[in-house]
């Protein structure tokens with residue numbers, strides 16, 4: 476089914492947080508993630524002026540040097556160009572394979588314009604482990620689909636956003652685009668599609684920004700090199716993280732929040748042993764625990780970016796203060812609601 480193209484296509488998507496299993500998920504272990512709706516990526520797509528080609532304007536890049544802005548802008552342009560190419564040649568985009576099989580007979584593809592103006596306005600912090608790349612990828616897919624009058628399923632949007640994720644780091648597991656596209660807590664195993672996670676009791680989290688950026692591509696690539704040089708050292712650690720994710724799922728489903736906290740702590744120790752933490756993250760984790768958090772760990776790629784603390788409502792103010800006093804740049808609260 477197609478609708479008439481709208482003059483301005485709009486799309487948005489939330490940020491995400493990984494509760495447990497980051498990095499191990501790249502190696503086939505399970506992981507758990509939840510959306511963070513307090514932060515959002517918003518994208519608009521409209522026709523550009525004749526001869527303008529594809530133009531991408533991104534707001535919210537304050538705090539980056541000119542060189543960093545150029546690097547990020549170039550990557551965002553590449554994301555937009557990939558979306559434009561994918562949707563323009565959907566029938567000939569082999570990596571999408573099965574997910575598009577039932578799409579082709581149903582839709583008549585409108586012609587993809589060459590001149591487009593894409594505007595990105597995102598409050599998802601860049602390179603802080605909150606899934607800014609995936610949020611922008613999904614929001615952009617939605618904005619293009621809206622602009623062209625295409626109806627795409629969430630599965631299709633997620634699959635196409637996965638292709639844009641590869642531009643951010645070569646070997647994504649797919650967890651970020653999945654949780655962001657489905658906008659629900661997920662149990663994720665690479666290559667096995669998505670499973671909604673049942674949450675037995677609210678999980679109240681504080682997400683603290685360590686103030687340093689972590690490049691997912693660099694950190695994932697570094698672990699890959701070390702792993703491939705010594706798999707016998709790394710595989711048992713990754714397997715143990717996978718086992719923790721399994722236990723964490725059970726505890727989340729049972730509403731045993733105290734047990735979830737203990738599993739966060741154990742997961743953090745393993746991430747430390749994989750050399751994925753750093754002093755600022757460890758300081759924040761220790762401060763949160765000392766102030767009464769049920770558990771705390773780095774979240775996302777690590778070596779910078781964010782950590783999460785699992786809290787009770789009674790300890791929220793104390794843990795927030797402790798995180799700020801220990802050097803957090805910003806602290807935001809989110810609740811993974813029971814359901």
Ligand code: MEV
Nearest residue numbers: 497498647648649775776
């Ligand atoms: C990044 O949010 C999560 C990692 O596990 C990478 C990935 O799964 O693609 C570090």
